[in-house]
Amino acid sequence: MRKIGRIVRVQGDALDRLRFHLCRFAEPWFVEGQEVQIELPYRDRIKWISTEIIRPAKHLLASIDFDNHARFAMWQHPSQRNWAGLLLQLDRDLGELIKCAEELVDLIQSRRQDGMKDITGFKHSLVLGIAFLYVKLFPTRRPKRVHHQGYTEIQNEFAEFVRLVAEPILGKSERLDREIQFAVKEYSSTKKPETAAGRKIHKS
Numbered sequence: 001m002r003k004i005g006r007i008v009r010v011q012g013d014a015l016d017r018l019r020f021h022l023c024r025f026a027e028p029w030f031v032e033g034q035e036v037q038i039e040l041p042y043r044d045r046i047k048w049i050s051t052e053i054i055r056p057a058k059h060l061l062a063s064i065d066f067d068n069h070a071r072f073a074m075w076q077h078p079s080q081r082n083w084a085g086l087l088l089q090l091d092r093d094l095g096e097l098i099k100c101a102e103e104l105v106d107l108i109q110s111r112r113q114d115g116m117k118d119i120t121g122f123k124h125s126l127v128l129g130i131a132f133l134y135v136k137l138f139p140t141r142r143p144k145r146v147h148h149q150g151y152t153e154i155q156n157e158f159a160e161f162v163r164l165v166a167e168p169i170l171g172k173s174e175r176l177d178r179e180i181q182f183a184v185k186e187y188s189s190t191k192k193p194e195t196a197a198g199r200k201i202h203k204s
Helices: 002-008 013-036 042-063 066-072 080-114 118-137 157-170 177-188
Strands: none
Touching: 002 013, 002 157, 013 118, 013 157, 042 080, 066 080, 118 157, 118 177, 157 177
16 A cells, blocks of 8 residues: 555555545455456356256246146145245246346357457456546546556556556556556546545645
């Protein structure tokens, strides 16, 4: 945290506020990151969802069809009155599960054909999110592209901030040059985000 503070030139109470904002920002990304970094081949994911979710759900859905409700009947059994409602709700839930699972298979298949990995889109979204956070915390500063002089990268506060914030979320240190260039371009093409009242950390 102190390293990030040195990069963006904040300390004391301002550093504590920065820590709070970064923790709040990072929490949901940690959860998403754990999911997308499970490097399962698309083909295996499609096969598993189809055989372990969709096929059994369709089989159960057919089994609880109205024509089979009589199989659940127990004359004067205390729980008898609950079966109709239970089966109706299960029918709805299974239908929704099958629909969502089939849509997921279609999405995975599409990404498989495009050759796009989940982690690629995740990195782009993460860095873009950090870019907007950077501007919200430091309203007078703007995201800047990565530039090199020969083989040496010209010092860039924004790029270093992105890498340090992203590192614990990604679980490793990465240059993220391509994602940073993308984020700067996207930020430049969108409306300047509003600064949350009372959230400014430091004015340069």
